[in-house]
Every structure is written in structure tokens, then in C-alpha cells.
Amino acid sequence: MYQVVVVGGGPVGRLAAHLVAGEGLQCAVVDDHPCPDHAVTCTGIVGTNTFRQFALPPTSILGELHAARIFSPSGFTFSVSSSRTMAYLLSREILARDLYRSALEQGVHFYFDFHCLAVKVKNDRVIVVGRSEAGQREALEAQVAIIATGVHSHLTQMLGLGRPSSMLDAAQVEAEMEGLEAGTVEIYLGRGWGAASFAWVVPVPGGRSRIGITTPAVAARHLKGFLASSPIAGRLQRICGEMRSRPIPWEPLSQTYGNRILVAGDAAGQVKPITGGGLYFGFIGAAAAAQTVAEAFRKGDFGAPSLSRYEQRWKSRIGLEISTGAFFRRLASRxxxxxxxxxxxxxxxxxxxxxxxxxxxxxxxxxxxxxxxxxxxxxxxxxxxxxx
Ligand SMILES: Cc1cc2nc3c(=O)[nH]c(=O)nc-3n(C[C@H](O)[C@H](O)[C@H](O)COP(=O)(O)OP(=O)(O)OC[C@H]3O[C@@H](n4cnc5c(N)ncnc54)[C@H](O)[C@@H]3O)c2cc1C
Known part of the structure; x- marks a missing residue:
């Protein structure tokens, strides 16, 4: 039996496992991907603080962002720039590999090709029940489970914690295009690109850009429209690879803990509501989860009242940010x-x-x-x- 099982091996689950193991606890991660490396739909922009605060190795940094140019619906523009680095552009794949390695070094066990079907909460343990692609059933036991399954999973609902209620859809594609300025992000505002949305163009090394959009729904359709008829249409040379889309939650679960259970990252709705960025807030959730789990082991108390400290912890850091951001998103959408x-x-x-x-x-x-x-x-x- 493990002391902690993390369900979901995305960035938040991997960091949570690394930090839990760093507290001297035996920890396993289960994830439904067949192996640790896989493509991820994400622009990969994080503030410089993220690296400092979570002691991440700089290997995943592809570039520094110094400026943003904002385009209004009728083409008015405004630029902000700084002599300092405003944010980093990451390779999410390299970040995932770095987090995987550092968790392994702390002694975390990874189980890939493990699709978790249910987390059963008993008086003295949790049982994480899963199935492999080939249909083989497996079960792991632990004292506590951290659910970090992103937005797609129904596990939080099965555990009686609901699901994040407010969702955006986001789509992205990579393209070769003219007129990119290194280190400058372009942001396009306007209802024309999909009600209440914005689109972005982020240069990546090698003359490519990540072009994306967030909308309340059907982002892929809106992104196709943006590529075909926005001011960037004439600059596009070649679309590289598939367009991918994924929902982003922008309001948290009403409760992110239960008996022997904590929920972190996108699964908990720990996301910046205005931009949809989830890495930094999810990492704050991961750190709060690891601290709370370590405290629960010291006290020998894994009940919901004891684990409620988790929610107090992460909310004291980002609760006001999320509620203010959600309020602003509602106003801005009008x-x-x-x-x-x-x-x-x-x-x-x-x-x-x-x-x-x-x-x-x-x-x-x-x-x-x-x-x-x-x-x-x-x-x-x-x-x-x-x-x-
Ligand atoms: C187009 C787009 C652009 C984005 N750009 C940015 C950005 O620039 N900056 C930023 O900070 N954020 C960005 N985000 C958001 C960011 O990608 C997410 O917030 C982040 O990936 C959340 O991490 P997570 O670990 O919580 O969830 P995920 O990354 O979704 O990881 C969850 C993991 O759990 C696994 N899983 C799910 N269910 C199960 C199950 N039942 N059993 C086993 N495993 C399971 C999944 O396969 C996955 O590996 C973007 C999102 C999108 C869609």
C-alpha cells in the first residue's frame, strides 16, 4: 500500500507527487497515457515567478517574452513592452519530462496506461481502481488520493465534489507565418472571432507561431474562422500539424477536499479566469496539497475536516484572484x-x-x-x- 496515490500525471500531478515524496512519503502516480512523453495542447506561457517559486529547471524554456501588441476589433493597436522578461515560453513536453524525472528521483512510482475508473474511499484507505488499454483491471491502495486529472475526468463528480461549473473552450495550432517579432505576443480582441473571446499569436523559435483562441464553445470552428479572415490571414504561410482543442475551467469546484481526497489543478478549477492559464495556479494547488498531506500524516488524521486546511491554503494564495478574475470575465464578456x-x-x-x-x-x-x-x-x- 502507498501512502499517497496521485491520479493524473499532468504537470500538476507530477509536481504534487514530487513534493509529496519530498516530504518522505511513499507516492505513486497513475496516468492513462501509455508513456510519460506525449504531445500537449498548451501555449506554454508562464510568468518568470513560476520557475523561481517551484524551483523548476530552466531546460523547458524556449524563449523570453518582452512585449505584447493588442489589436482591437477595428484594428486600433496598442503595445506594451519591457526591458525585463515579462514571461517565458515553454516546451510543455520538456517541462513534463523534467517533472517526471524529478519525481522519479524522489522515489515516486509511475503507472502509465492506467485509466482510473473509480476512487473508492474506505474507513482506513482509498482504493484506486483502473483499467489498461488492453482491458486489464488493476487496483492500488493508499491512505490518501490527490485527484489531478484535468477537466475531462468524471472522478470528482463520482466522489460527490461536482465538476468546475464554468468552462471555456480553447483551440490551438502551429503555423509558419510572416511578420513575427521575436518575444512579442499578438492579442486580438473582438466578438467577431467568437463571442466573448480573444485570440493570440505567439512566436516560437524557428519561424513558427502558436495561434490559439478561447471562446465559450466550439473553439476549433472559431479558430478556423480566425485563420481564414482575421488580419493575420495574409501572413500565414503553412499550417503545421493538427488543430487541437480542450476545455479550460474558470471557476473552482465548490469543495476541493473530502475524506482522504484532495483535488488539484484543472480538475479543481485552479486556473486564471481571464487568460485561462492553469500552470501557475495548479502548481500552487500542488504545493498546498503536498503540505496538507504531510501534515495529515503527522497528525494521523485523513478526514475531511483535517484536509479542509488544503482549501484554506490554496485559497489564501489565489482565491481572491480567481473570484475577481471570474467577475471580470463576466463583465468583459458583455x-x-x-x-x-x-x-x-x-x-x-x-x-x-x-x-x-x-x-x-x-x-x-x-x-x-x-x-x-x-x-x-x-x-x-x-x-x-x-x-x-
Ligand atoms: C489551447 C490551450 C492553451 C493553454 N495555454 C496555457 C498557457 O500558455 N499557460 C498556462 O499556464 N496554461 C495554459 N493552458 C492551460 C494548461 O494547459 C492547464 O491548466 C494544465 O495543463 C493543467 O494541468 P493539470 O495537470 O491540472 O491537468 P492536465 O494537463 O489535463 O493533466 C491531467 C492528466 O490526467 C490524466 N487523466 C485524466 N483522467 C484520468 C483518469 N481517469 N485516469 C488516469 N489519468 C487520467 C490525463 O490524461 C492527463 O495526463 C492552456 C490550455 C489550452 C487548452
Whole structure:
């Protein structure tokens, strides 16, 4: 029997396992992929803080991002740049490999080709029941399970914890295109690309870019429209590989713990609601889970009241950020294209950019939200407050 089983070997599950094993606990990870290396749909942008805070090796960094150019629906533009690195562009595949290796070095056991069908919570243990691709059934026992299965899994629902209720759809493709500026991200705002959405173009080394979109639904269809008829259409030379899409949660589970159970990462809805970035917040969840599990072993208490410390921990770091971001996402989804034009023009001409930059933080967006709402342009958002 293990002390901890992590269900889901994505970045959050791998980091959680590494940290749990670092606490001296015997830990296993189960994942439904056949092997540790596989392609991932993700742009791979994280703030510089993520590497420092979680002591990640820099091997997965493909480049540094210094600037962003924002395009309004009618083509007004505004640029922000910094002499300092604003964020890193990663290879998610290399990050996954680095996290896998560091977990292995801590003594974590990995079980691939293990599709978890159920987590049964007993008085004295959890039983993680799974099946391989070939149909072979397996079961692992542990004192505690950390569920880090991303958005697709029904396990949290089966455990009575529900599923994140608010979802975006996101799609991405890689392409060769002209006119890319190294280190500069392009962001396209407008309802035309899919209601309440934004699209991005991120240069990657070798003359390619990652082009993506988030929309409330059917992102792949909206991305096809963006590639065909947006201002970037004339710059596209060749689409490289398949377009892939995946949902992103933007509000957390109402409860992220239970008897002998913790939920972390996308499965818990630990995501920045404005941008959909889930790596940094998911890693905060992983660290809080490892700390809480270690504490539970010291006390010998794995009941829900004891594990509720987990939710207090991660919420004290990012709870306000998520609720403020979700509130802002709702307001922003009601902005018209004219409002977006006005905001981008105000950034360019009227000093809104200064307000924005003073409050800007790559990972924590609540200060920018409050600054925007209290700025002279706040009325654009306030007029879209939901009716009482
Ligand atoms: C297009 C797109 C672009 C993105 N860009 C960024 C970005 O630039 N920056 C950023 O921070 N975030 C970004 N994200 C979000 C980021 O990819 C996720 O937040 C992150 O992958 C969440 O990690 P996770 O470990 O919680 O879940 P996942 O990465 O989904 O990993 C979950 C793992 O669990 C496995 N699993 C699921 N169910 C089971 C089961 N029943 N049994 C066994 N294994 C199971 C899955 O196969 C998977 O390996 C993007 C997302 C999308 C869709």
C-alpha cells in the first residue's frame, strides 16, 4: 500500500507527487497515457515567478517574452513592452519530462496506461481502481488520493465534489507565418472571432507561431474562422500539424477536499479566469496539497475536516484572484466591439496604459481589474453589471 496515490500525471500531478515524496512519503502516480512523453495542447506561457517559486529547471524554456501588441476589433493597436522578461515560453513536453524525472528521483512510482475508473474511499484507505488499454483491471491502495486529472475526468463528480461549473473552450495550432517579432505576443480582441473571446499569436523559435483562441464553445470552428479572415490571414504561410482543442475551467469546484481526497489543478478549477492559464495556479494547488498531506500524516488524521486546511491554503494564495478574475470575465464578456475599440484607443492615446501598467502583474490580475474598474473607463464595464 502507498501512502499517497496521485491520479493524473499532468504537470500538476507530477509536481504534487514530487513534493509529496519530498516530504518522505511513499507516492505513486497513475496516468492513462501509455508513456510519460506525449504531445500537449498548451501555449506554454508562464510568468518568470513560476520557475523561481517551484524551483523548476530552466531546460523547458524556449524563449523570453518582452512585449505584447493588442489589436482591437477595428484594428486600433496598442503595445506594451519591457526591458525585463515579462514571461517565458515553454516546451510543455520538456517541462513534463523534467517533472517526471524529478519525481522519479524522489522515489515516486509511475503507472502509465492506467485509466482510473473509480476512487473508492474506505474507513482506513482509498482504493484506486483502473483499467489498461488492453482491458486489464488493476487496483492500488493508499491512505490518501490527490485527484489531478484535468477537466475531462468524471472522478470528482463520482466522489460527490461536482465538476468546475464554468468552462471555456480553447483551440490551438502551429503555423509558419510572416511578420513575427521575436518575444512579442499578438492579442486580438473582438466578438467577431467568437463571442466573448480573444485570440493570440505567439512566436516560437524557428519561424513558427502558436495561434490559439478561447471562446465559450466550439473553439476549433472559431479558430478556423480566425485563420481564414482575421488580419493575420495574409501572413500565414503553412499550417503545421493538427488543430487541437480542450476545455479550460474558470471557476473552482465548490469543495476541493473530502475524506482522504484532495483535488488539484484543472480538475479543481485552479486556473486564471481571464487568460485561462492553469500552470501557475495548479502548481500552487500542488504545493498546498503536498503540505496538507504531510501534515495529515503527522497528525494521523485523513478526514475531511483535517484536509479542509488544503482549501484554506490554496485559497489564501489565489482565491481572491480567481473570484475577481471570474467577475471580470463576466463583465468583459458583455463588452461590445465598440467598447473594445474605445479601451484599446484609450490605452494608446489617453493614459489608460499607464494605469494598466502600474497595476500589471503577470500572474495576479486582481489589481489590474480594480484599477480598470476605478479608472475613467470603468463605466464601460459598469454599464454591463448584471441586472439585480
Ligand atoms: C489551447 C490551450 C492553451 C493553454 N495555454 C496555457 C498557457 O500558455 N499557460 C498556462 O499556464 N496554461 C495554459 N493552458 C492551460 C494548461 O494547459 C492547464 O491548466 C494544465 O495543463 C493543467 O494541468 P493539470 O495537470 O491540472 O491537468 P492536465 O494537463 O489535463 O493533466 C491531467 C492528466 O490526467 C490524466 N487523466 C485524466 N483522467 C484520468 C483518469 N481517469 N485516469 C488516469 N489519468 C487520467 C490525463 O490524461 C492527463 O495526463 C492552456 C490550455 C489550452 C487548452
Amino acid at each position: 463588452l461590445t466591439d465598440e467598447d473594445l475599440d474605445a479601451l484599446v484607443k484609450a490605452c494608446r492615446d489617453d493614459g489608460l496604459a499607464r494605469i494598466f501598467l502600474r497595476a500589471q502583474d503577470f500572474d495576479l490580475h486582481s489589481k489590474v481589474v480594480f484599477a480598470l474598474l476605478h479608472s475613467p473607463w470603468g463605466h464601460l464595464f459598469r454599464k454591463s453589471f448584471p441586472d439585480k
